Amino acid sequence: MRAVVHDRYGPPEVLRVAEVERPVPKEDEVLVRVHASTVTRGDAMGVRSVEYRFSRLFTGIRRPRRTNFGSEFAGRVEEVGAAVTELRVGDEVFGIAGGASAEHVTVRESGVIAQKSTRLTFEEAAAVPDGSLLALTCLRPAQPLRGKNVLVYGAAGSVGTAAVQLLAHYFEAEVTAVCDTKDVERVRSLGAHDVLDRLREDFTKNGKTYDVIFDAVGKHSFRRCRRSLKPRGIYITVDLGFMYHVPLAALITRFVGSRRAKLGIGRYRKEDLRLLKELVDTGKYRPVIDRRYELDEVVEAARYVETGQKTGNVVLGVSEAAPGEQPRPLRSTKTRCRREGRYRAPLGGEARDRVADQLRRDEGHPCCRRSPAEFPRRLPRRSSCPRGRPGRSTAREARQEREVWVHRTQLIVAP
Numbered sequence: 007m008r009a010v011v012h013d014r015y016g017p018p019e020v021l022r023v024a025e026v027e028r029p030v031p032k033e034d035e036v037l038v039r040v041h042a043s044t045v046t047r048g049d050a051m052g053v054r055s056v057e058y059r060f061s062r063l064f065t066g067i068r069r070p071r072r073t074n075f076g077s078e079f080a081g082r083v084e085e086v087g088a089a090v091t092e093l094r095v096g097d098e099v100f101g102i103a104g105g106a107s108a109e110h111v112t113v114r115e116s117g118v119i120a121q122k123s124t125r126l127t128f129e130e131a132a133a134v135p136d137g138s139l140l141a142l143t144c145l146r147p148a149q150p151l152r153g154k155n156v157l158v159y160g161a162a163g164s165v166g167t168a169a170v171q172l173l174a175h176y177f178e179a180e181v182t183a184v185c186d187t188k189d190v191e192r193v194r195s196l197g198a199h200d201v202l203d204r205l206r207e208d209f210t211k212n213g214k215t216y217d218v219i220f221d222a223v224g225k226h227s228f229r230r231c232r233r234s235l236k237p238r239g240i241y242i243t244v245d246l247g248f249m250y251h252v253p254l255a256a257l258i259t260r261f262v263g264s265r266r267a268k269l270g271i272g273r274y275r276k277e278d279l280r281l282l283k284e285l286v287d288t289g290k291y292r293p294v295i296d297r298r299y300e301l302d303e304v305v306e307a308a309r310y311v312e313t314g315q316k317t318g319n320v321v322l323g324v325s326e327a328a329p330g331e332q333p334r335p336l337r338s339t340k341t342r343c344r345r346e347g348r349y350r351a352p353l354g355g356e357a358r359d360r361v362a363d364q365l366r367r368d369e370g371h372p373c374c375r376r377s378p379a380e381f382p383r384r385l386p387r388r389s390s391c392p393r394g395r396p397g398r399s400t401a402r403e404a405r406q407e408r409e410v411w412v413h414r415t416q417l418i419v420a421p
């Protein structure tokens with residue numbers, strides 16, 4: 007079978023599609039034929055494994071111990087082990103399993119797997135578990151949330167879009183979402199009561215206070231959010247923060263002051279996945295999909311995820327659905343452009359600059375959408391860019407921005 011693998015840590019280019027042996031389910035496992043998978047932020051970070059080097063203690067110091075890639079899947083059960091009681095051959099399922107970006111994956115019946123809602127396509131179902139389970143387990147400790155004012159920072163990401171929907175329709179909180187200009191309407195449509203454009207308004211300076219601030223992208227900090235929290239308010243973040251300070255801040259604020267910091271840790275549990283299926287069935291949850299790629303385009307998908315600019319989720323179409331099943335996912339931009347004769351091979355030198363100029367004129371800078379008039383000739387570094395973390399700019403971030411820029415100039419999307 008075909009599967010995405012990586013034999014070493016590094017940039018997205020270390021990912022490749024290879025022929026590997028099809029797994030055989032054990033007694034308590036099912037074999038799922040995967041129709042769709044995703045590339046999550048966690049998957050992309052795991053390939054580089056740079057930001058949290060200590061994670062290599064678990065994943066392999068010099069090279070990855072497990073070479074398979076992907077975590078979310080949606081597909082059809084093809085074989086069941088002798089001890090499997092609930093799932094049957096032919097069931098449409100979704101869930102989380104290591105190595106999900108492959109044509110087949112084995113999952114324990116007691117693992118994070120559940121029947122797929124009939125309201126979702128395979129591509130949509132694959133995009134449900136990661137962001138929503140993370141948001142659910144991060145927000146639960148702050149319960150009860152009914153009627154409380156909750157602010158979600160980074161509301162357009164995978165975790166953010168899930169958090170807004172869960173808060174509005176499941177926890178029944180008053181949600182204020184903070185996102186980029188381009189995502190304001192989309193986030194509002196998810197159920198947010200108020201949406202702030204973070205490039206125009208700094209929520210820490212508007213005088214409003216909240217019971218909970220959920221930093222769904224891990225780019226803010228307890229220090230800067232403190233004044234926007236009500237007494238006994240909680241700041242929850244999904245990231246360890248600068249110099250991994252969040253666990254220490256969480257410990258200190260437990261005993262000092264009335265406002266608390268908390269590190270949200272994702273827990274993936276079967277019963278929560280079932281809850282999500284119910285929410286989908288009752289129309290209270292729907293995953294947001296930004297782009298779809300084919301399995302062969304996994305490098306491009308991972309590159310895009312690494313930009314940190316995706317809205318919701320990025321889906322990978324894995325294996326062809328049988329006749330009568332759900333349709334195949336839409337082609338990616340590159341594939342579509344190729345088919346329509348609008349794709350040109352990577353450009354170099356002057357030609358690339360010309361296209362970059364055109365893109366800049368049309369859309370502004372890809373990082374901050376600054377207009378051409380404000381745009382300096384050279385790429386601004388994060389420190390001088392409203393998108394970046396204030397006062398901090400790493401060589402890696404600058405390099406990633408440049409990679410995105412170069413990558414974008416390879417696609418000529420003519421009018």
Ligand SMILES: NC(=O)c1ccc[n+]([C@@H]2O[C@H](COP(=O)([O-])OP(=O)(O)OC[C@H]3O[C@@H](n4cnc5c(N)ncnc54)[C@H](OP(=O)(O)O)[C@@H]3O)[C@@H](O)[C@H]2O)c1
Pocket residue numbers: 046047048137140159160161162163164165166185186187189204222223224225243244245270271272311314315316317318393394395
């Ligand atoms: N704690 C855990 O157990 C755990 C597990 C897995 C992942 N994570 C973390 O969860 C985080 C979120 O994952 P995700 O998949 O939701 O990320 P994501 O989808 O890649 O987030 C992208 C969104 O973040 C926004 N964004 C980017 N830079 C921003 C900034 N400086 N300020 C505000 N918003 C910014 C972007 O919005 P704009 O385009 O509007 O800028 C984009 O919509 C990741 O950082 C990951 O490290 C935590």
